[in-house]
Amino acid sequence: MYEIYLTPHSHYDVVWVFTKEQYLEINERILEKAIELIKRGDYAFLIEQTYLLEAIEKSNPELWTEICKAIKYGRIEVVDGMYVMPDLMLPNGETIVRNIMEGKRYCKDKFGIEIPTGWAADNFGLNAQTPQIYRKSGYRWLSLRRGVLRAKPSEFIWRGLDGSELLTHWMPLGYRSGLDFRRFEENFHRLSKLAAGRHILMPCGSGGTIPLEETSEFVRQWNNTHEDSKIHLTTPKSFFEAIEKSGRIFSAFRGELYSDNISDVFPGVLSSRMWVKQGFRKCENLMLTAERFACIAWLLGGEYPELRELWKKLIYLSFHDILPGTCVDEVYDEVGRYIEEIEREASEVLRRALEVIGAASGGDGVVVFNPNPWDVHDWVEVELRFEEGKVRNAGLDVRYERLEEERYRDGSVRRVRLGFVADVPSLGYRVYRVIIGGQAIEEEYGGKEGVMEIENEFFKVEASDEGLIRVYENGKEILSGNEIVIEDESGDLYHHRDSLGKPIKTESGEGFRFGDFKTKKFETEWGKVRRRIVIEKEFYCLRWPYRLLDRYKPEIYKDGTIEVRKEVILYGGIPRIEFRTRITNRHPGVRIRVRFEVPVDVTAHAAETQFGVIRRANTKIFVKNEHWEEKYAGVLPALNWIDYSDGEKGITVINEGIPAYEIRKRRIYLTLLRSVMKLSDGMIGPVIPTHDALELRDYEYRYALYPHRGKVKEPDSLRQAYQHNLRLIAMQMQVKGRVEVGEKERSKSFVSIEPENLVLTALKPAEDGNGVIIRFFEVEGNHTNAEIRFFREPRKVMRTDLLEREEEEGEGGEVRIEEGKIKLGVKPFEIVTLKMSF
Numbered sequence: 001m002y003e004i005y006l007t008p009h010s011h012y013d014v015v016w017v018f019t020k021e022q023y024l025e026i027n028e029r030i031l032e033k034a035i036e037l038i039k040r041g042d043y044a045f046l047i048e049q050t051y052l053l054e055a056i057e058k059s060n061p062e063l064w065t066e067i068c069k070a071i072k073y074g075r076i077e078v079v080d081g082m083y084v085m086p087d088l089m090l091p092n093g094e095t096i097v098r099n100i101m102e103g104k105r106y107c108k109d110k111f112g113i114e115i116p117t118g119w120a121a122d123n124f125g126l127n128a129q130t131p132q133i134y135r136k137s138g139y140r141w142l143s144l145r146r147g148v149l150r151a152k153p154s155e156f157i158w159r160g161l162d163g164s165e166l167l168t169h170w171m172p173l174g175y176r177s178g179l180d181f182r183r184f185e186e187n188f189h190r191l192s193k194l195a196a197g198r199h200i201l202m203p204c205g206s207g208g209t210i211p212l213e214e215t216s217e218f219v220r221q222w223n224n225t226h227e228d229s230k231i232h233l234t235t236p237k238s239f240f241e242a243i244e245k246s247g248r249i250f251s252a253f254r255g256e257l258y259s260d261n262i263s264d265v266f267p268g269v270l271s272s273r274m275w276v277k278q279g280f281r282k283c284e285n286l287m288l289t290a291e292r293f294a295c296i297a298w299l300l301g302g303e304y305p306e307l308r309e310l311w312k313k314l315i316y317l318s319f320h321d322i323l324p325g326t327c328v329d330e331v332y333d334e335v336g337r338y339i340e341e342i343e344r345e346a347s348e349v350l351r352r353a354l355e356v357i358g359a360a361s362g363g364d365g366v367v368v369f370n371p372n373p374w375d376v377h378d379w380v381e382v383e384l385r386f387e388e389g390k391v392r393n394a395g396l397d398v399r400y401e402r403l404e405e406e407r408y409r410d411g412s413v414r415r416v417r418l419g420f421v422a423d424v425p426s427l428g429y430r431v432y433r434v435i436i437g438g439q440a441i442e443e444e445y446g447g448k449e450g451v452m453e454i455e456n457e458f459f460k461v462e463a464s465d466e467g468l469i470r471v472y473e474n475g476k477e478i479l480s481g482n483e484i485v486i487e488d489e490s491g492d493l494y495h496h497r498d499s500l501g502k503p504i505k506t507e508s509g510e511g512f513r514f515g516d517f518k519t520k521k522f523e524t525e526w527g528k529v530r531r532r533i534v535i536e537k538e539f540y541c542l543r544w545p546y547r548l549l550d551r552y553k554p555e556i557y558k559d560g561t562i563e564v565r566k567e568v569i570l571y572g573g574i575p576r577i578e579f580r581t582r583i584t585n586r587h588p589g590v591r592i593r594v595r596f597e598v599p600v601d602v603t604a605h606a607a608e609t610q611f612g613v614i615r616r617a618n619t620k621i622f623v624k625n626e627h628w629e630e631k632y633a634g635v636l637p638a639l640n641w642i643d644y645s646d647g648e649k650g651i652t653v654i655n656e657g658i659p660a661y662e663i664r665k666r667r668i669y670l671t672l673l674r675s676v677m678k679l680s681d682g683m684i685g686p687v688i689p690t691h692d693a694l695e696l697r698d699y700e701y702r703y704a705l706y707p708h709r710g711k712v713k714e715p716d717s718l719r720q721a722y723q724h725n726l727r728l729i730a731m732q733m734q735v736k737g738r739v740e741v742g743e744k745e746r747s748k749s750f751v752s753i754e755p756e757n758l759v760l761t762a763l764k765p766a767e768d769g770n771g772v773i774i775r776f777f778e779v780e781g782n783h784t785n786a787e788i789r790f791f792r793e794p795r796k797v798m799r800t801d802l803l804e805r806e807e808e809e810g811e812g813g814e815v816r817i818e819e820g821k822i823k824l825g826v827k828p829f830e831i832v833t834l835k836m837s838f
Contacts, residue, residue: 001198001227001228001229001230002188002192002198002199002200002228002229002230003198003199003200003229003230003232003242004188004200004202004229004230004231004232005199005200005201005202005231005232005234005236005238005239005242006178006202006204006215006219006231006232006233006234007044007046007178007201007202007203007204007205007234007235007236007239008034008037008043008044008045008046008204008205008211008212008215008233009045009046009047009048009079009175009203009204009205010027010030010031010034010045010047010205010206010207010211011048011121011122011175011205011206011207012027012047012048012049012051012052012085012207013207013321014049014051014052014084014316014319014321014322015319015321015322015327015331016321016326016327016328016331016685017327017328017679017685017686017688018328019328019330019331020331020334023207024052024055024056024059026207027052027056027207028056028059028060028063029210030207030210030211031045031047031056031063031067032063033210033211034076034211035063035066035067035070037211037213037215037216038070038075038076040216041216042216042233043075043211043215043216043233044075044076044077044233044234044235045070045075045076045077045211045235046076046077046078046079046119046235046236047067047076047077047078047079048078048079048080048081048085048119048121049080049081049082049083049084049085049103050078050081050082050083050102050103050106050107051083051084051316053067053078053106053110054106057110068110068111071111071113072111074235076235077117077235077236077237078107078111078113078115079115079117079118079119079143079235079236080103080115080117080118080119080120081100081103081104081106081107081115082099082100082102082103082104083099083102083103083106083312083315083316084099084315084316084318084319084320085120085121085122085123085319085320086099086123086315086318086319086320086323087123087124087318087319087320087323087324088120088123088124088125088126088127088130088320088610089124089125089126089127089258089270089637089659090270090277090280090318090323090324090637090659091280091284091318091323091610092284092610092639092761093127093129093133093610093611093761093777093831094284094288094761094762094775095284095314095315095318096133096318096610097133097137097762097775097802098311098314098315099315099318100133100137100802100803101137101767101802101803101804102308102311102312102315103115104137104138104803105767105803114138115138115139116138116139116140116141116237116240117139117140117141117142117143117235117236117237117240118134118139118141118142118143118144118166119142119143119236120142120143120144120145120146121143121144121145121171121175121203122145122146122175122320123144123145123146123320124146124147124265124266124269124320124324125146125147125256125257125258125265125637126144126146126147126256126257126258127256127258127609127610128160128161128254128255128256128609128610128612128614129160129161129162129609129610129611129612129829129831130142130158130160130166130257131158131159131160131164131165131166131168132160132161132162132164132611132829132830132831133160133610133611133802133831134166135160135164135165135166136164136801136802136831136833137801137802137803138801138803138805139166140166140167140240141166141167141168141169141236141240142158142166142167142168142169143168143169143170143171143201143236144168144169144170144171144257145170145171145174145175145263146257146263146264146265147256147257147258147259147263147265148170148257148259148262148263149253149257149259149261149262150261150262151172151194151262152193152194153194153195153196153250153251154169154170154171154172154191154194154195154196155167155168155169155170155195155196155197155199155243155250156168156170156196156250156251156252156253157250157251157252157253158252158253158254158257159252159253159254160254160829161254161611161612161614161781161828161829162827162828162829162830162831163827163828165252167240167243167244167250169201169239169240171201171203172190172191172194173187173190173191174203174263175203175205175206176203176204176205176206177191177202177203177204178202178203178204179203179204179205179206179209179212181212181214181218184202184218184222187202188200188202188229196243196248196250196251197243197246197248199239199242199243199246200229201236201239215233216233219231219233255614256609256614258636258637259620261620264494264684266324266326266494266495266684267496267634267635267636267637267660268491268492268493268494268495268496268635268674269324269325269326269493269494270324270635270636270637270659270660270671271496271591271635271659271660271671271672271673271674272324272325272326272493272494272674272676272693273325273332273493273692273693273695274325274657274658274672274673274674274695274699275697275699276317276322276323276325276332276335276339277323277325277657277658277659278656278657278658278699278701279336279339279343279657280314280317280318280323280339280657281656281657281725282339282343282656282657283314283317283339283342283343283346284314285725285726286342286343286346286347286350287307287310287311287314287342287346288371288726288761288762289350289371289726289729290307290346290347290349290350290353291307291762291763291764292371292427292762292763292764293350293353293354293357293369293371294307294349294350294352294353295763295764295765295772296353296357296427296750296763296791297352297353297354297356297357298765299772299791299792299838300356300357300360301356302352302353302356304765305349305352307349310341310342310345310346310349313338313341313342314338314342316338317335317338317339322335324493325493325693326493326494326679326685328679328688328690329690329691329692329693332692350729351731354367354369354729354731355731355733357369357429358429358731358733359733361429361431361733361746361748364431364433364434364733364734365396365431365432365433365434365732365733366382366384366396366431366432366433366434366730366731366732366733367429367430367431367432367730367731367733368380368382368422368424368429368430368431368432368728368729368730369424369428369429369728369729369730369731370424370425370426370427370428370429370430370728371427371726371728371729372426372427372719372722372723372726372760373426373427373751373752373753373759373760373776374426374719374752374753374756375423375424375425375426375749376422376423376424376426376723376728377421377422377423377573377574378421378422378571378574378723378727378728379419379420379421379422379529379530379571379574379728380419380420380421380422380727380728380729380730381403381417381418381419381730382417382418382419382730382731382732383415383416383417383732384413384415384416384417384418384434384732385414385415385732386412386413386414386415388408388410388412388414389408389410389412390412391412391413391436391437392411392412392413392437393413393436393437394413394416394434394435394436394437395418395434395435396418396420396432396433396434396435397432397433397435398420398421398422398432399420399421399528399529400418400419400420400529401418401419401420401527401528401529401530402416402417402418403417403418403419404416404417405417419529419530420432420529421529421571421572421573421574422728422730424728424747425747425748425749425752426749426751426752426753427749427750427751427752427760427763428747428748428749428750428751429747429748430746430747431733431746431747434732452464452522452524452533453524453533454524454526454531454532454533454568454570455531455570456531456570456571456572456573456574457572457573458473458570458574458575459471459472459473459478459570459575459577459707460472460473461533461568461570461577463522463524463533463535463568465519466507466508466509466517466519467507467517467519467522467535467537467566468480468481468482468483468507468508469481469482469533469568471577471705471707473707477599478598478599478649478651478707479596479597479598479599479651479705479707480596480597481594481595481596481597482566482568482579482581482594482595482596483506483507483508483594483595483596484506484507484517484537484539484564484566484581484592484593484594484595485503485506485507485510485592485593485594485595485669486503486504486505486506486511486539486562486587486590486591486592487500487503487504487590487591487592487593488500488504488589488590488591489589489590489591489674489675489676490589491674491676492676492678492679492680492681492684493676493678493679493680493690493693494680494684494685495681496591496635496674498591504590505517505539506595507537513546513547513549514541514542514543514546515539515540515541515542515543516539516540516543516554516557517537517538517539517540517564518537518538518539518540518543518557518560519535519536519537520536520537520538521534521535521536522534522535522536528572529571529572530569530570530571530572531569531570531571532567532568532569532570533566533567533568534565534566534567535564535565535566535567536563536564536565536566537563537564537565537566538557538560538562538563538564539560539561539562539563539564539587540557540558540559540560540561541558541559541560541561541587542557542558542559543556543557543558544556544558560586561585561586561587562583562584562585562586562587562590562592563582563583563584564581564582564583565581565582566579566580566581566582567579567580567581575706575707575708575720576654576704576705576706576720576724577704577705577706577707578702578703578704578724579594579701579702579703579704579705580700580701580702581594581672581700581701581703582698582699582700582701583672583673583698583699583700583701584697584698584699585673585675585695585696585697585698585699586696587675587696588675588677588694588696589675589676589677590674590675591671591673591674591675592671592672592673593669593670593671593672594669594670594672594701594703595667595668595669596651596653596667596668596705597666597667598644598651598666598667598668599649599666600644600645600646600649600650600651600666601646601665601666602618602644602645602646603617603618603619604616604617604618605618605642605643605644605645605663606642606643606645606712606714606717607636607638607641607642607643608638608639608640608641608642608718608721609639610639611761611777611829611831612777612779612829613714613718613779613780613781616633616636617633618632618633618663618664618665619631619632619633620632620633620634632662632663632664633662633663634662635660635661635662635671636660636661636662637659637660637661638655638659638661639659640654640655640656640718640721640722640724640725641653641654641655641706641717641718641720641721642661642663642668643712643714643717644663644668645708645710645711645712646711647710647711648709648710649707649708649709649710650707650708650709650710650711650712651668651705651706651707651708652705652706652707652708652712652716652717652720652721653668653670653703653704653705654703654704654705654706654720654721654724654725655670655702655703656701656702656703656724656725658670658671658672658701658703670703672699672701673695673699674695675693675694675695675696676690676693676694677689677690677691677693677694678690702724704720704721704724706720706721714757714779714780715756715757715759715779715780718759718779719756748791749789749791750790750791751763751774751788751789751790751791752788752789753776753786753787753788754786754787754788754789755784755786755787757778757779757780757782757784758776758777758778758779758784758786758826759776759777759778759779760774760775760776761775761776761777762774762775762833763775766804766835767804768804770837771794771835771836771837771838772794772835772836772838773800773804773833773834773835773836774788774790774833774834774836775802775831775832775833775834776831776832777829777830777831777832778826778827778828778829778830778832779829780828781828781829782828783825783826783827783828784825784826785823785824785825785826786822786823786824786825786826786832787821787822787823788821788822788823788834789820789821789822790822790836792838793817793820794817794822794836794837794838795837795838796836796837797815797817797822797834797835797836797837798815798834798835799811799812799815799824799832799833799834799835800833800834800835801833802831802833804833804835806835812824812832813825815834822834822836
């Protein structure tokens, strides 16, 4: 006999095509009906996200009380239980952990329950470390909807990169398979052919309707008329407990679930509303940096700030329709306010923490702080301000460049901006002296007329008349491009569609003959530390003449719609090529990408994912007309970097909030924006105009290249990416009463983690207020002996799960404190959380 587990539910969208207030009203009505049916008899229901529960607790106390009763007696199961159902490909791993922590803490505090069932009903793909994240957060099972590579079986063991195992169910017909009773028998038979055994999960619900009045009666009639099957009106927990007890051995899968072969993961969302992606990544980096330094300042005697509400706002932005950019326009007014609030308040937290640490240093001058847990040699800029009449000239005791200067009427310095390459110890600081009126180490800063190249000790970069670059190492060309590619965009927020079949125009001349780019400015700036190429161009839809161009140069340009400013930057002593590209877009219905050509042509590449690195194929196999065919893998998501290497040479492509990339043989693309005018084509969602998503706005993008020899070395690529995105921070410190400090006191490291394949993700006070949490992961896939040096030796250190609960004995190796260092073994790709007590 087949056992059918009919699970009534409602998929809750915090926001999407309705506003937050409208969805709350809708879901209150849904839950009121569910409570009514529960009171009548054997009805059951599930709730996904604690954001909804928190909102109902405030807005509808009577309903809240009934929900509490139903949870207590097992008639409502809270599944997944995160604060919101997030996108699991775009946020970094730490944001996902905080989402789980916030939701599970709420459920423990309010209901006294643990949540064993994961429920990824509408996430647009799931990252490869989801099994480890879930298992280390107390989940036993997971039911998901999208991203699987094959349809059968619908139950399998999903292994994380570290080997963590999670019993997983894929919903072949989505989360509405049991909703329409007129198709129930058909759906049951379809699901029975895909199931690993004789247990069938049939979710019965949708955010688009209220719970069905006739559910219990339908179950009774089915069970009276079907001898081959029995329906249990229940929750997912019963289904998973049953298949565990069956003793069946399930097939296993390792890797990410980001395939659109069977269920769409919507890669188009990776580049919808790019300002949201950029703002979110900036807020993530700022929050983690502020939290680290605030924790150190707290241990030095400062007051730790309240960050929970800021984290909740950031978690809210990670919701699976907000961050992908797939909501209606009015939702993004609040999103913009949240991004501004997080940036403003987190910056203030960071400033106060750095002032505490800087004051403790005793230094008077410029203090440079390093948020990364390794020694950093990198570029930093600082602004110095002085009172009127006090300073005629100001510099530093290190080689620097004067970038900007503003003086009072009397000629004294009001403000000066300096740039230099600093050497700062791991997660620490270094003090540099300000030289007032003396002999500072300033370097020449100017241009070289007629020279279209820059170089440092690593690379030479040449620019063509079209503004495209060629990069040389030891006289050999290693890459080219930084080319703007304008393509047709006829799609929606979910899908890119090109109705023209070729680019509208590229900077090298591909595309239609009518339009072209026109260069307006081209200059180079040479300093002893920083060198730049600056190119300003505009794309015009029409030029004249536009035929016989090999004989006639265009004389008239008309309808300029896209302004481009590109900077290519080299710094002394830094093996990266950095890019700053500004786009002013007035052209609706386009996709704008930047393209590089590299001398590498292999079948796979590496990409950073949450708490790890994965290998991805450049192409994918699919079935068309009963034949196997191969095509490019298309647009894929990355966190901070990807690497394309052939074993002898390679290129790491670093992005800051530009997650959508594509590799086509020797070409690497980053998507800068997609201009779309509708939410959906009517299949995924309603056809609603999205004027904000036309992207008729100004953008500035930061990305970089790290060319290297040999195959990819994950720690090197990761460090270059993090140094680019988690930059050094410089502050002017003025201590009352000048204090001369010795060389050793001019720098200090608070935390270091060795060896280099271990990557810090969190340093924060423990949630219970007793001790400090440090979290890191292994990035190369190797067994590793970790050594952590903390500036205060802890009295006790223990392993915890991601919720900061002590791990059971045997789950992790021994943690020792020897010679002032914390020592422990780490498994390949393991996420390690330690709690230090002092």
